[in-house]
Amino acid sequence: MTKDITETGVTRRGLLRGLTATAAATVAAGAAALPSSAIKAWDMHTGVLVIGSGAAGVSAAIEARMAGANVLLIESLSQFGGSSAMSGGVVYAGGGTALQRALKVEDSVEQMYRFISLVGGVHPPLDKIQLYCEGSVEHFDWLLAQGIPYTDKLTLAKGLPMGDESLYFSGTEQAWPARELAVPAPRGHVPGIDGMNGGRRLMQALLSQARALGVKLQGRVRAQRLVTESDGRIAGVIVTLDGEERAIAVRRGVVLACGGFIHNRAMLRRYAPQLYDCSVPWGNADDHGDGINMGIGVGAAALRMNEGFAIAPIYPPEYVLSGILVNASGQRFISEESYHGVLGDAIAYHQQGRAWLITDRDSSFTFHQDNFLPVAEANTIGDIAAQLAFPRGALQHTVAYYNLHAANGEDPMFRKSRAYLRPLQGPPYTAWDLSTAQAFFPAHTFGGLHTTVDGEVLNSFDDTIPGLYAAGRNTAGIPTAPYIASGLSVGDCTFFGRRAGRAAAVGVAA
Missing domain, CATH: 3.50.50.60 (FAD/NAD(P)-binding domain)
Known part of the structure; x- marks a missing residue:
């Protein structure tokens, strides 16, 4: 008998066991x-x-x-349900949707269009983006009419809401350079139910x-x-x-x-x-x-x-964003607060699939997680660099430069927000493997x-x-690479499917 999707939750690792058992065609x-x-x-x-x-x-x-x-x-x-049933169910919508208005969120079609067209990949499909943004308010009304439940609740936390909040910043809107290209607004519309359901x-x-x-x-x-x-x-x-x-x-x-x-x-x-x-x-x-x-x-x-999309979901927790991401040369290459689709794209497409998150005692994961494994731990940055076989002095120079400016609330290279900006100081220091082959690194085709x-x-x-x-x-x-916000794929599916x-x-x- 053919079945619909169920209410039963599933862990990420449990889901993967089923997926990887499928033979490649x-x-x-x-x-x-x-x-x-x-x-x-x-x-x-x-x-x-x-x-x-x-x-x-x-x-x-x-x-x-x-x-x-x-x-x-x-x-x-x-x-029934396809990949959409496995997703968070987020639809990227804006321009003043019913939910945005109920929560007194200011947004416009123009700013939504600027974000999608300017922040993503080169040569985006502008005709589709324009139509999508102009029709976003009506499209969300259509979703409501289909019986999809949304709550008049907003969260400002990064990452997919695990409670029943239905509106959040689902992408890289608040990170540099996006925040200078378009006025940020929460546009991630997600069904108001607990968990990743x-x-x-x-x-x-x-x-x-x-x-x-x-x-x-x-x-x-x-x-x-x-x-x-x-x-x-x-x-x-x-x-x-x-x-x-x-x-x-x-x-x-x-x-x-x-x-x-x-x-x-x-x-x-x-x-x-x-x-x-x-x-x-x-x-x-x-x-x-x-x-x-x-x-x-x-x-x-x-x-x-x-x-x-290539996803490096290093947050939540948000405090790890006070660490720094470095490549095989021991250099930073992106603002750590970027949406995890932007982070993953930078690693997979521009760093040969290799990167590490360097944390100190205050930015290290405080709970067990197996998405990213620790591959080096030491009391000095120099020892971390040696364990990872980075070029001599490279990581030390990166951390010294970062700390010098972070102490003054500045990040000249990638303009990380002050909420996550502070010097790395205080052992133990830990390097977490964010390589595409070793870390939990989901990918999907566009x-x-x-x-x-x-x-x-x-x-x-x-x-x-x-x-x-x-x-x-x-x-x-x-959706293009880099994937700049959760909800652009399901939003695209529903809008253009209609x-x-x-x-x-x-x-x-x-």
């Missing part, structure tokens, strides 16, 4: 398109077919059904709404290849059900929403080797890139396949199919592929 041999002339008889018919049951797919299904289409949603696994709760609400509207959901159905007409229009999909191939005819459109490729080791090695080296492939067990490969199989263009703002899949000439739509991590959407569903419902013919 290679690029699907069946990704190449099949001509409709090869289909002797269709086994099923639907108006809109959505492939994938995460936030993007279910949002697309809801909107397609609301637009009057008959909708079938298929999921390859026995459990926001993703489950968000998906429960969306799935419940989809069923109530009459969307047909079917699990244990794996999409294999797209079927095309002679003019290139998508006519249907070949799937595997109960061990047999079935042909599903689609009258209006197919929405690819079956996730990224973090569990496809061959694709990772080819496209995103920095993510390949990260210790924790974070995502649904079936994130093998099937939707991306099916799209490529009918001529779709793929963008930013090297990008993704590369995917090239689409319009309405989810229409494009080829390399920017022409649409009729009848084919995509959303979420099947696409190259708003648009793809509406566009697919219009389709070719009813």
Whole structure:
């Protein structure tokens, strides 16, 4: 029997045991398109077919059904919810949402746009970002209407709320240089429930709404290849059900929403080797890139396949941010208070996957944790440097320079906020291994199919592929590397999933 997500919590390490047991897949041999002339008889018919049951797919299904289409949603696994159910359930929203207004938080579309467009990666998708920011207030109202619970509670603590607070600073807004590029505002909107269960709760609400509207959901159905007409229009999909191939005819459109490729080791090695080296492939067990490969199989263009998030979650606790992050040369390379997606990106993509957190007695972890292991401990910085085989004098110079200015409340290099800025003084000193291969270093992919703002899949000439739509991590959407805030991925999935569903419902013919 196919199951929805449950209320049961899960530890990070427990989750990983399940994920790492999943065999890595290679690029699907069946990704190449099949001509409709090869289909002797269709086994099923639907108006809109959505492939994938995460936030993007279910949002697309809801909107397609609301637009009057008959909708079938298929999921390859026995459990619905996708990677979204594993997430914190954060949606990055701003510009004056109902929750921001209730908590008297000042924000604007302009400042939200400046943050996303200026702080993230180079050449961001400005058309999508603009639309996302302008539609953010309405989109949050839509989430409320789906029954997702939010509380009128704000927290200023760094990191995903473990209580029932629903609004927080979910990204790098307050760190330099972001705070000088856009006015910071809390934009992380998370379901108001205890623990890391926001993703489950968000998906429960969306799935419940989809069923109530009459969307047909079917699990244990794996999409294999797209079927095309002679003019290139998508006519249907070949799937595997109960061990047999079935042909599903689609009258209006197919929405690819079956996730990224973090569990496809061959694709990772080819496209995103920095993510390949990260210790924790974070995502649904079936994130093998099937939707991306099916799209490529009918001529779709793929963008930013090297990008993704790499996470170095050194906080909470916040007091460890008074330590310093150094690379293999014993030098600082970033403000330690940066969002953990920005920290992880700097380590994975720009420091060859190697970094250490240097703490003193007051900034060291005061409790047992196994995310980052101590690899050196000594009464002097020089002994720490020797144990780590840093260049002679490099770490000592780094700490001396940092301490000199921190004593005056200054950080000339990275402008760390005064709340975390003080000299490192007082043994024991400890070095914590933050390397991508050894630390708890989750990673997920952001590369995917090239689409319009309405989810229409494009080829390399920017022409649409009729009848084919995509959303979420099947696409190259708003999230880029570095990942600058929690909620941009789920926000992108729900917002553009809705648009793809509406566009697919219009389709070719009813």
